[in-house]
Amino acid sequence: MSSNRDIDALIDMMAKLPGLGPRSARRAVLHLIRKRALLLTPLADLMQTVAATARECVTCGNVGTSDTCDICASPKRATGELCVVEDVADLWAMERSGVFKGRYHVLGGTLSALDAVGPEELRIPKLISRVTDESITEVILALNATVDGQTTAHYIADQLGADLRVTSLAQGVPIGGELDYLDDGTISAALRARKQV
Numbered sequence: 343m344s345s346n347r348d349i350d351a352l353i354d355m356m357a358k359l360p361g362l363g364p365r366s367a368r369r370a371v372l373h374l375i376r377k378r379a380l381l382l383t384p385l386a387d388l389m390q391t392v393a394a395t396a397r398e399c400v401t402c403g404n405v406g407t408s409d410t411c412d413i414c415a416s417p418k419r420a421t422g423e424l425c426v427v428e429d430v431a432d433l434w435a436m437e438r439s440g441v442f443k444g445r446y447h448v449l450g451g452t453l454s455a456l457d458a459v460g461p462e463e464l465r466i467p468k469l470i471s472r473v474t475d476e477s478i479t480e481v482i483l484a485l486n487a488t489v490d491g492q493t494t495a496h497y498i499a500d501q502l503g504a505d506l507r508v509t510s511l512a513q514g515v516p517i518g519g520e521l522d523y524l525d526d527g528t529i530s531a532a533l534r535a536r537k538q539v
Contacts, residue, residue: 349375401472403448403465405430413437419445422479426469426498428452428486431522436484439529444482447472452490453497461497470501480507482536486520487511499539509536 349371356367374382398404399411406412413419423444427433433446449464461467473481481502485491499508512535521529 402433402446403430403450404433404446413445419443420476421445422477423482424469424472424476424478424480425482425484427484427521428491428494432484432486432520435521435524435529436533439526439533441530441533442482445476449485449494452485452488452494454490461501464494466498466501469498473502473506478506480509482533483508483510483539484521484533485510488518488520495539508539510539511535512537 353364353367353371356362356370357364359367362370374385395407396405397407397409399406399414400409401414402411404411404413421444423442424447425433425436425442425444426447426449427436428449428451430448433448436442436446447465447469449466449469451459451464453459453461453464469481472478481498483495483498485495495510502508511532524532
């Protein structure tokens with residue numbers, strides 16, 4: 343009986359993942375059990391390793407296995423361009439497009455009066471200091487095209503001042519759309535056609 347409880351607990355835990363409901367979680371767990379040696383055991387080992395080693399980059403907020411992510415550590419990425427995104431999924435979506443060759447800054451969310459999220463709850467003060475410390479010449483605001491995303495973009499543009507080039511993604515990103523759900527071509531087109539804020 344205890345094994346059934348463990349399997350049910352695994353299904354319940356898997357159902358909490360984005361995109362998986364109870365039925366999908368059940369199918370995934372059954373598949374993993376059937377392919378135990380090929381999938382389940384290596385997956386469990388990798389999850390344990392990642393749980394022990396994953397950390398947030400102290401510079402940009404990306405997720406990796408060291409204190410400074412590969413993007414921030416690369417001298418080739420020091421182009422003077424800094425792309426500001428809402429969360430790590432958005433950073434990874436931008437990287438998948440392969441178009442942007444600068445560095446990133448993950449805010450950790452957007453400003454929201456309803457949820458009591460102000461600039462101090464996000465990584466906006468760190469962004470302001472990075473712009474000065476890293477001799478940034480352009481800040482690209484690649485925030486989701488939502489009300490909160492646009493509010494955050496305008497706030498950041500005001501804080502950075504008129505002396506710095508501040509741009510945002512242009513065509514290709516639909517109103518209400520989220521970067522993580524866009525295809526690579528759409529992200530590429532939006533990045534190339536960015537405009538002054």
